[in-house]
Amino acid sequence: MLFPKSYMDKEGETGTSIGGRVKPLIARDFMVIAVFAFGGYAVSFLNQKFVACPHLAQIRRASPPPPHVGALLAAALYGANIAYNVMNKRLLLAHPCPLSVTTMNFGTASMCCMLAWGLGVQKPAKLTRELCARLVPLVLLHWAGILAANVAVCEVNIAFTHTVKSAEPFFTAAFSMAFLGAVPSKQAWFSLVLVVAGVAIAATTEASFTFLGLFAAMASNVGVSLRTVLSKRLIDSKDKGLDPVNFIAVLHCGSFFVSLPATLLLERNGLATMCQAHDAGIIMLIGVLVWVFNIASILILSRTSCVTHSLIRTLRRPMLVVGSILAFGTTVRPLNVVGIAVALLGAYVYTGSLETTPQGSRENSPPRRNVAEVQNALEFARCNSF
Numbered sequence: 001m002l003f004p005k006s007y008m009d010k011e012g013e014t015g016t017s018i019g020g021r022v023k024p025l026i027a028r029d030f031m032v033i034a035v036f037a038f039g040g041y042a043v044s045f046l047n048q049k050f051v052a053c054p055h056l057a058q059i060r061r062a063s064p065p066p067p068h069v070g071a072l073l074a075a076a077l078y079g080a081n082i083a084y085n086v087m088n089k090r091l092l093l094a095h096p097c098p099l100s101v102t103t104m105n106f107g108t109a110s111m112c113c114m115l116a117w118g119l120g121v122q123k124p125a126k127l128t129r130e131l132c133a134r135l136v137p138l139v140l141l142h143w144a145g146i147l148a149a150n151v152a153v154c155e156v157n158i159a160f161t162h163t164v165k166s167a168e169p170f171f172t173a174a175f176s177m178a179f180l181g182a183v184p185s186k187q188a189w190f191s192l193v194l195v196v197a198g199v200a201i202a203a204t205t206e207a208s209f210t211f212l213g214l215f216a217a218m219a220s221n222v223g224v225s226l227r228t229v230l231s232k233r234l235i236d237s238k239d240k241g242l243d244p245v246n247f248i249a250v251l252h253c254g255s256f257f258v259s260l261p262a263t264l265l266l267e268r269n270g271l272a273t274m275c276q277a278h279d280a281g282i283i284m285l286i287g288v289l290v291w292v293f294n295i296a297s298i299l300i301l302s303r304t305s306c307v308t309h310s311l312i313r314t315l316r317r318p319m320l321v322v323g324s325i326l327a328f329g330t331t332v333r334p335l336n337v338v339g340i341a342v343a344l345l346g347a348y349v350y351t352g353s354l355e356t357t358p359q360g361s362r363e364n365s366p367p368r369r370n371v372a373e374v375q376n377a378l379e380f381a382r383c384n385s386f
Contacts, residue, residue, distance in 0.1 A: 077296040078316055082323045084289040087282055088150070089158055089328070097270030098150040103263040104274060105146070106256035108287020109294075113249035116291075125246040134234060138227055139254035145223030146255070148216045155213030158324035159332070163202045163340045164217035166317050166347040167195045171225035179229050191349035198343025202336055248294050318344045 091101055116122040127135075152161045170192040173184045184192075231247070242250065263271050274283065321340060325332060332340070 073296050073300050076292055077300065078319060080289045080293040080296065081316055082320055084286060084293060085153075085158055085162075085320055085324060086327045087286055087289070089153055089324070091274075091282060091286065092150065092154045095270060095274050096154050097267050097274070098154045099147060099259070099263050100267045100270040100274050101154075102143070102147045102150050103256065103259040103271065104283045105150075105286055105290060106143070106252055106259055108284050109290040110249075110253045110256045110287075112288055112291035113252055116249075122245055122249070125242055125250050127250070131242070135250060135254065138231055138234065139251055139258060141223050141227035141230070142251045143255035143258045145220050145227060147259070148220035148223060152213050152216035152220060155210050155216060156208045157328065157330050159321045159330050159340065160202060160208060161213070161217050162317055162320050162324075163343050164199050164214060165221060166343045167192075167199050167218075168221045168225055169347065169350050170195060171221045172228055175225050175229040180232065188350055191346045194346025194349065195343050196346075198339045198341070198346060201339030202343060244298050245295065248298070252290075317347060 088101065088105070092098065095101065113122075117124045149161070149165070152164070169188075173188065173192060177183055234242075234247075321344065324330065
């Protein structure tokens with residue numbers, strides 16, 4: 001079967017009757033996915049060539065895609081990401097083994113990457129010993145960040161997890177200051193304060209709140225943000241030897257080889273249970289969704305500006321929160337809604353303040369184009385964040 005146990009009724013049957021549990025769940029999930037994929041298409045098309053920040057239009061890419069092409073890419077990004085999160089949560093409900101789920105996610109996504117190499121869709125990555133040594137810490141951070149996110153989703157609902165994860169730019173800004181010498185603007189810091197305040201309000205009013213879920217989501221923010229900033233260094237280097245698509249593929253493959261031994265050691269029974277026939281379909285589908293989401297993100301960034309790309313990805317977060325509430329019927333209290341809204345508003349405001357100023361006097365600050373290139377590298381590094 002394509003769907004995991006969470007779609008089945010209490011007796012474990014597939015729910016073939018009209019009043020059964022599986023058909024309403026499947027219909028609701030696909031409706032949510034379709035609605036928000038269309039939403040991504042409509043928003044992007046109405047913005048005409050992704051011009052979402054007029055005051056930053058001068059750092060936009062010279063030849064953005066036609067509106068329909070760009071809108072289809074945005075629909076693929078939104079639809080694949082919402083589908084991934086909903087189905088991944090269903091899988092975790094059926095098998096509360098986040099390490100095993102993480103391993104299967106990386107494994108199936110790696111298969112898609114290797115298939116693309118084998119079919120000639122993407123040229124294989126050229127790895128040297130020196131490059132592999134530089135990739136090891138990035139692979140470990142990538143694996144840890146996604147694993148922590150799955151632990152959070154397993155503990156609390158998706159809406160709360162991604163409300164907390166909306167604070168990711170705060171950690172990215174802090175690590176950028178520490179490692180890249182880039183100081184965010186006052187507007188950026190103000191928006192990040194909004195995010196932190198919103199997360200705090202949402203945490204204190206969250207019905208499914210657990211400290212493990214909160215700390216896991218925060219740990220995911222730390223891992224993903226640190227990986228993003230360190231990836232920027234690699235992307236900037238002249239001897240990197242990897243284009244962005246291969247960079248993501250290598251991270252997926254490397255993370256799988258890190259995750260598999262850990263799973264066999266700690267969650268062997270959970271992995272064996274997940275390999276049952278009725279779960280094989282959704283496991284494979286989740287891997288494909290991860291690959292589609294990452295490719296769509298890279299294609300959007302390669303054809304637009306980093307500001308537009310970040311805006312599209314930032315708008316993905318509130319859509320994901322609303323979509324998960326609809327898909328799972330999550331109960332939200334009024335103050336909880338306020339916290340979620342404040343956090344997501346802060347993330348949105350942060351998108352408009354992406355311009356950073358290097359440490360030192362403003363007279364010696366680099367021209368706008370160099371600033372855009374720095375942010376563009378950060379956006380490429382951020383593309384492989386689920």
